[in-house]
Amino acid sequence: MGKPTGFMDYKRQDKTAEAPESRIRHFQEFHTPLSREEQEIQGARCMACGVPFCQSGQMLNGMASGCPLHNLVPEWNDLIYNGNWEEAYRRLIKTNNFPEFTSRVCPALCENACTCGLHEEPVSTKANEYGIIENAYEKGYAHARPPKVRTGKKVAVIGSGPSGLAAADQLNRRGHLVTVYEREDKAGGLLRYGIPNMKLEKQIIDRKISILEAEGVVFKTGCDVGKDVKAAAILKEYDRVVLACGASNPRDIKVPGRDAAGIHFAVDFLKSTTKALWANEMKLKDGRYISAKGKRVMVIGGGDTGNDCVGTAIRHGAKSVLQLEMMPKAPDQRAWDNPWPEWPKICKTDYGQQEAIALFGRDPRVYTTTVKEFIKDKKGNVCKAVLVKLEPKKDEKTGRMVMTEMAGSEYTVEVDLVLIAAGFLGGESYVAKAFGVEQDGRTNVKTAPGEYQTNVKNVFAAGDMHRGQSLVVWAIREGREAAREVDLSLMGYTNLSVQ
Known part of the structure; x- marks a missing residue:
């Protein structure tokens, strides 16, 4: 876990922000990342704390403490400290499908639960995550890896926000044939049209979408399921359906x-x-x-x-x-x-x-x-x-x-x-009504606690449409867990991990 005395030897450093008077003149991202050498020093600050709360994702007093994705934070901090950036990338994507998104827009639950932060400044984990994923793209590690074997099973994912993309990515890795439907002109959901460009430049989304396409995921944009495309047609064509339309009903x-x-x-x-x-x-x-x-x-x-x-x-x-x-x-x-x-x-x-x-x-x-x-x-x-x-x-x-x-x-x-x-009251009801799935009093799709199967056979729900308005990391986790449940229902067993 980094250098045993690193948290005492080195001070916290983070990405530096462009001055407000300058950055308000443009819509680009405005943080300057640390150099590779500086990032490795920050990896050294990850102490051998014994109980890494940073990756726990447990609920304390009604709020999450640590990463809901259970990211292997101490492992990849140690790996970048030792200069093994490629293996750090492998450990990072084991739990997180989209570190290029979370390293930009996540409020860093990991850092707020960091043991080092109890008395000193926490480890700059979010900046380290950014360094790992961007280095992977630069060095070519983050390339497309299509599945070698296809199951022949077809899955439709309705919505291309972080939960829909996570579900699609996991199910495609398993070898299922995945098609993602998006009513907007481009994929990304709230990542594209809910988060401003200066927080997440949209070419970052396009970069990942192109990889998913190269791996076999099919995207159909400008298709409003429940209006342009009938739910009955989707149910007839696909073996399973995942509803991941977000909480797009504003209060x-x-x-x-x-x-x-x-x-x-x-x-x-x-x-x-x-x-x-x-x-x-x-x-x-x-x-x-x-x-x-x-x-x-x-x-x-x-x-x-x-x-x-x-x-x-x-x-x-x-x-x-x-x-x-x-x-x-x-x-x-x-x-x-x-x-x-x-x-x-x-x-x-x-x-x-x-x-x-x-x-x-x-x-x-x-x-x-x-x-x-x-x-x-x-x-x-x-x-x-x-x-x-x-x-x-x-x-x-x-x-x-x-x-x-x-x-x-x-x-x-x-x-x-x-x-x-x-804020948002929940999902727009027309998609749920089109598929006949039940909703709760907050218009979230109703399922059994901790599960994703709806009252309609072969139809699952994930993300904000399922849990209500939340963070990108929770959406990714829900997409991963829903994918595992879908895979189990299709194959009778599953080797998809959720953490």
Whole structure:
């Protein structure tokens, strides 16, 4: 596990970020990776801790601690420390189908559970993962490896986000004939149209898709199963079906004036920007996207999506950005009741907020605040929003603490563009209804606990459509586990691993 004294001998180093004032002028990734030599030193910091919480992926107090994919972190940290980069790649892809994605967009649950991080800075595992996979592409290790034997069994995967791609990759490796259906013009799901280009450049997705195609996976884009393609036809043609359509049903804000022009869901805003960029050689062209240029922008909701809206609006040239969060500001340090190795419930200032601070001189976030009403101008466009402060109060019926309006705390702000980033309610129901699968109260596809088989024979579900909105690593894990269950049902046994 690296060098026994490495965590004492070397300080943590991570990829360096381009200055906010510079990076807001473009939509490319803005981190500079460490050199190979620097990365090997960081591998040395992985201590012989005995119990590597980094790879545990266990639930503590309702939150994941460590990697849900159970990545063999100590092993590949040790391998890069010793200069064995090819074997480090082999160990990395044993548990993770897409390290080129997770090393860019994962919040690094591994690092937050790192034993070294209990008293010092954690090992820069995410940067090490990035170094391993990019070195593998550079050296040619990450090439296509088509299966040598085919089973003749056919599987349809509906949706090409991380769970669908993981399921397709695993089932194809097993030798099944896999076809992935995607309703958008390009594969990738939320990776392509839900995550901005500056976090994950889309040629990175294309690079992996081309490998999957070379290995035999067939992609049918622009095919909306349940609308363009009948579910009955899919069930007739394929031996098994995996539904992996994501949690694409955005949560709305139901207040007076919601029908005003200029109010959009975050996913539509982000998607329009990505499509416009890739249609015009990474340059935005007026009229092709939902523009924030010169506008007073209000983002409703925190989290990754809210932050992405802030960063994207700034790159458009927004006049100002305001971000509303219903909950109180989290502490800057771990609270006494949130000990390591639990996920740290602390305030995170992400790249978008950093850029807003650099550009406008203040953090865009306003806490314990929500919208009470939108006000339209004479043309029906949103021009103002009435905001109200919130405070926690105990619900007499449930005993739970709920955020409640503070009487007399209303105030009005001027806005030209509102972006709703309040999360997702679950999957869009038309696909589930087309296949006849049951959904729970949150519109997630219902299965037995810990399983992926739906109530319909030969139909399985995975990813956000199954578990609700979550992280890319959870989507990959669900895709891998669903693939194993599908393979077992097809062959009577399985040699597909999930960890």
